[in-house]
Amino acid sequence: MTERHVLGISGGRDSAALAVYMAQHYPELDIEYFYTDTGKELPEVYEFLGRLEGFLGKPIERLNPDRDFDYWLREYKNFLPSPQTRWCTRQLKIKPFEEWVYPSVAQGITVHSYVAIRADEDYREGYVSGKETLKTHLPFREAGIDKAGVIDILEAAGVGLPEYYRWRSRSGCTFCFYQQKIEWVRLMEEHPEAFEEAKGYEKNALEHGSPFTWSQGESLDDLSRPERIAKIREDHELRVARIHAKRRINPLHDTHIEFDEIYGSAAKLCLTCHK
Template sequence: MSSENNVVSFSGGKDSTALLLMMLEKGIPVHSAVFFDTGWEFPLMCEHIDRLEKYTGLKIQRVKPKTPFPVLMMEREIVSREVRVEKIGPAPPPQELDYDDGDDFRFDYECWELDPFEYKKTKIGEVYRIGYGWPSPLRRWCTREKVGAIDAYIKRIESAVSCIGYAADEAHRTQKKTLQKKAAAGFKYRFPLIEWGVDEAAALSICKSHGFDWGGLYEHFHRVSCFCCPLQRIGDLRTLRRHYPLLWETMLEWDERITLNPGKHNGFKDHVTVRDFEARFAEEDRFLKLPLAVNE
């Protein structure tokens, strides 16, 4: 790692923090550390990044989306690039009175019985929804923005080598098709934690040994990313609601706005809305508070 410009892809989490600390400790030159600021970070994560900058003396380069994520998610007009036909809801049954001929009505009625839904057709160039809505495994528009912004930053640096903090116990992540495609297109990568055999647990210990504890975030979560990420586990959502109620409130507000927007919405996670989760968790809390039945 000598003649090239090492750029640390910094997420703020334990692995990339350990990577940065170890590179500095080993005297490996670091050109810069780049962090994509989604605006959806835990406030404790933002505090951690500020602390790390002071501790290392290294300015972490923050890149931001061109358009703030809440605007993309809830306000942007999304224009159709193809003719789209979307089911918009149940269609009323055909009215017999509208027909002179009983046979026609029967035909319409049979068609309606086979497919009792109404459809909306959108032409190319027409707005078909407002806001991308919550990201999902098939529509990770947030990741697309993030990768695009970080790639643009790295491309500006001569002989850049992107140093990624995948831990030794997640080496499979290096096989991602997107990474392989970009490597074929000339991007250079290095995975120093894997080279050094540092797994996730060791990465966290290294950070703690330097006094970083993220204000307890890792006591609540195994992985820390955007607080409102729909790809997180349901258990993490429950934890978020319990320990970070203000962030949960924000998610509830956004969820409502998304649902009220025109266009098709797939909910927050597998067609379940944040408000559905709220009802479920509140019911769980209520159940836990019930007095235990005592057999006398």
């Protein structure tokens, strides 16, 4: 072996569409599809991975880290991960990938990594390893494929979109700190056991002196109070209404509004988790 071709699946729409695109346009490449599993993912993610495997006709390899979220939480003195200290991405996503491919790199094997950065995402960059034989490729950017193109690819292939897009904007752990407050409310409704687990982690962290809560500015206990839930829903609906008011009336226009349009650019999000 002198070369490997690898493509990471996040559980989101873009990376799934890239897997479909590569299988259709480059069938001669023996691409290894992988998924770094934290063990704290939404059940809808696993269902979506199964559908994608059915289309690809080959398994998506699970890169389970040697140590799970609970282990690393203890290592970080029970401090929750946050936008300021994203140890979850480093330890549960990037590190397993590096341990999977670096032995090949050390042997002089060229590893081609395909990343689902779209043509309309100029603000994003791919993973940079610093290794000469670990090369990152951005097929969507090169082919001019944007968000609409990604959706077209998945629909045409019969894979469709992940079910969680019905109530949440992106893949990732159930307690991802990048969720909007309305998404925390919806997590409580869709997967109450996962919400309660997140509350447990948060209480434990606060008791150990962690300065962070999952949702910026308030604990999940406070967020889940009935009056607070009502206010979060009201604020969200007002944001949606303002965007609808700005749009021209067009019965053929897709009325779905994505969270990026409501809450601003997703440029800050972890590329590893949310593609």
